[in-house]
Amino acid sequence: MVYNRPIYRKTGKCNLLDLTMEKKTFSEIIDRKKLKEILKEIKRKKILVVGDLILDKFIWGDVSRISPEAPVPIVEVIKEDLSLGGAGNVSLNIKEFGADVFLISATGKDENGKILKKMLSERGIEYFLLERDTPTITKTRIIARTQQLVRIDREKREKLNFREAGMIKEIIKEKINKVDGVIISDYGKGMITEGIIKELRKLKEKYGKITTIDPKVEHFSYYKKFTCLTPNRFEASEAVHKKAENLTELIDTGIKIKNKLSPDYLIITIGKEGMIVFEKNIYHIPSVAKEVYDVTGAGDTVIGILTLCLSAGADILVSSIISNIAAGIVVGKLGTATVKQDEVKKFFEKNLKYGYIEKIK
Ligand SMILES: Nc1ncnc2c1ncn2[C@@H]1O[C@H](COP(=O)(O)OP(=O)(O)OP(=O)(O)O)[C@@H](O)[C@H]1O
């Protein structure tokens, strides 16, 4: 039972070799009417995102000569782009999918912090941003034509102190009753501490709000008893301190994580091979991507759309299928890392009979 060479058909779907699995097409799981209802319901939902906010900067340019000062290329800047990263990108995915979002995060007391606030406001994302003494987390990429030359990171990973954590907890408590679901977008930059997680778990138990986590490896032991975790393959392996080489090992990994942390569900995203969903049973959902241009941020799309679907009352399989479709669309786009409801609807229409999931166990 090895899983190391999936076959890709022209449609971009993959077959897991050597495993006999029960296949079900999308149309057997969700019909047009149901999808329409879920998407409509999503427009009435609001999600609270708690996590690390990042400013992503892209400087595009041309290189035609080497510097006389040092053996490095000179980039003549053509344009600069800014985008919301980390928990900001998760929030943007929710907003662009037609729902409302409240982001709780932090910035520094600097220019980039102001830029982030402006970007959030312009995109209709409500927020509370704690102003910290550390710089606003900023990742700057310098790209010559299509080649990334260097990435410059500005950050100081410092956990929230007692007073800061207290303020964040207060805001969370104030907002929890005004939202339909919660996402913890943990990029390990300091916002998500054990104390914040404990508070969120307490509130989940008290109010029963769907609470999902895009995890950071170092914090795995904090994440007990939430609705769903969405580690990628690498994060899942790290969580159990064992590299998963094939599907069988990946399934064992998932089972171990589920036993350890007792989430209601677990989704391991596996890049071009899609995702594995652990509920009572275990399913593989192949990626639906036709062409792949830019995979960054696909995980943000998965957790954003998944949480919206769950909050709108969809079950885990349907929610996974929709978020997998959304991620498959996002990776086919250059630059933008979000997807609209109409794009998912259209894709779904086209693939009702062809898109499928496979039951593994
Ligand atoms: N190369 C790819 N080809 C097709 N689909 C992809 C590819 N990469 C990602 N996807 C889609 O995006 C989803 C999430 O991808 P992935 O497992 O890479 O998450 P991730 O590592 O958390 O991403 P990131 O942290 O960059 O946001 C997958 O489940 C799949 O649907």
Ligand SMILES: [Mg+2]
């Ligand atoms: Mg990720």
